[in-house]
Amino acid sequence: MDHATQVRLTREVLAHLDARTTALAPDIMYQATAAYDSPERLRQEKDILFRKYPxxxxxxxxxxxxxxxxxxxxxxxxxxxxxxxxxxxxxxxxxxxxxxxxxxxxxxxxxxxxxxxxxxxxxxxxxxxxxxxxxxxxxxxxxxxxxxxxxxxxxxxxxxxxxxxxxxxxKLDIDAHLAGLGPELANYGLAGYHHHETRIMHRKLNWKIVIDTFLEPYHFAFLHADTVGPIFFPNLCLFEAFGPHLRETLPRRTIETLRAKPEAEWDLIPHTALVYVLFPNTVLVMQGDHVETWRVFPNADKVGECVMYLDFFVPEPAETESARRHWDRNMDLTIRTVDEEDFPVGEGIQSGIAAKAQSEMVFGRNEPALAHFERSVTEAVTAGQ
Ligand code: FES
Ligand SMILES: [Fe+2]
Incomplete structure (x- = not known):
């Protein structure tokens, strides 16, 4: 991410903090629950998103x-x-x-x-x-x-x-596919990162519900009160779309320290988690000091199950015992937050959907990234028929 963008986003975050606001979608969105449990919808997603997209x-x-x-x-x-x-x-x-x-x-x-x-x-x-x-x-x-x-x-x-x-x-035209996001990703120097660890997880929820869990901080103060909640501001995010992809900026509380510095010295990266959806099925998180990728797939033809890779990438190879311990602790916090807090809730959502308890759910205006991702999936599947 270039410095001009970092300054722009930091200004936006600080303005939201001052006004006690967050980025908003233009409207509330009503999402049919069939998107998460229709075998026909899953077949379309597999044929289109998991066959034709990079x-x-x-x-x-x-x-x-x-x-x-x-x-x-x-x-x-x-x-x-x-x-x-x-x-x-x-x-x-x-x-x-x-x-x-x-x-x-x-x-x-x-x-x-x-x-x-x-x-x-x-x-x-x-x-x-x-x-x-x-x-x-x-x-x-x-x-x-x-x-x-x-x-x-x-x-x-x-x-x-x-x-x-x-x-x-x-010819795989990745620049066209990334719809303008390419230069921002290039700026991170991802080629220099080292692979630290991979975890493979099978869970009983639709693959999109896994991605949904990353796409709003509305739940941070409640579900994550004892893990990552205190690190971030609850219900405050920025959102920007790049075609079907997106960037969601989640400011850490430390961002307030930038107020005392001139803009020329602002470095947004350590004061945020930057969540990218690389459409259709990857969440890439710039975590300030490391990078996580979550690559999420349907589990064969089971609409209510998924399988995912979590990969941890670190700036220097972890060659000492203390470096390994540092990254292992980071990995543990990530897993504890997501696997002990988000995914059990997601599995509950999936079983509620399977019980036909509701036919639609609702995304608030404070959940713009979530709305964009789900709308992009629906549009891609519809366009690809
Ligand atoms: S050598 Fe590969 S299947 Fe026989
Ligand atoms: Fe969460």
Whole structure:
């Protein structure tokens, strides 16, 4: 985030504090609960959002050198992402072109080739089929057409994006997709961050309700009274849309200290949590001293269940015991807040919806980011039919 934007947002926060106000949506929004428990709606979301949109697969720090790879099945498509010998990030369907076994498992470094565990066909880091044991049995087969199937992928400013549908002719135009948010993300220098830890969580709530929990501080003073509530101002946020994406600014109480400093010295980052929705399914949080990404997916065809990755990225590798302890404590507070407070409430909401207890819920004008996210999902699904 550039300094001019930091000054603008800081001024807005301080003005809201003085006036005891918050950013407002133009109207109250009524949201049909069917969005969270209709199997048909989930099918549309999977076909459109989780097949056609660029999904964040990780940060560059997870694939530092040639041969570093990660796998990801949660979009419903088995994907392997790798840094090739020229340093280019590529993505493939994680499907062997012999009989379809997964060529890569988990994450790590694969060396110069992926070797399928079934019959040991091997593929180089550009996906080319380069080795077949007892190859004479396949004489006459066109090896050039048995390479791994490539997916559109791009690495930009430390973020790795993949579209989970093969399309040899498609160029992934991430700048257009980010709708003006790209330069702000670039400014954070995310390529320099180091991966600290990943947690994978399965929970019994619709994937969108997970994202909703990040999108308003209206609940902070109540639900989070003993965890993060006291760090922030309750019911005070800023909101800005970038196409379907968004930035929600959550000021920490320490922001008041900026009043005593000249604007030229204002640094907003340590005094906020900056929550971005990278549409459709990633929440990226700039936490002042570290970065969290929450990548949330439907759990197969179960409309009331989700699976998510929480990844922690830190500015320096945690090489000492005290550094590790510091980040572990941070991770614990994050997990305790979200997993012991937000998600149990979300699971309660999901079971209420399943019981058809209400047909719509209501988003107040003080929940503009939430309204924007849910409206963007509905619009994308409607437009993609
Ligand atoms: S399925 Fe991969 S080598 Fe046979
Ligand atoms: Fe919360």
């Amino acid at each position: 999904l964040l697969m990780g940060l560059s720090g997870q694939l530092r050198g040639p041969g570093d790879f990660l796998t990801d099945d949660f979009s419903g498509v088995p994907i392997v992402v790798v840094r090739d010998g020229d340093g280019v990030v590529r993505a493939f369907l994680n499907v062997c072109q012999h009989r379809g076994a997964r060529v890569a498992q988990g994450c790590g470094n694969t060396g110069r080739v992926f070797t399928c565990p079934y019959h040991a066909w091997s593929f180089d880091l550009t996906g080319k089929l380069v080795g077949i044991p007892h190859g004479s049995n396949f004489e006459g087969m066109d090896k050039d057409h048995r390479g791994l199937v490539e997916l559109p992928a791009v690495e930009r400013d430390g973020l790795i994006w993949v579209v989970p549908t093969p399309n040899a002719n498609a």
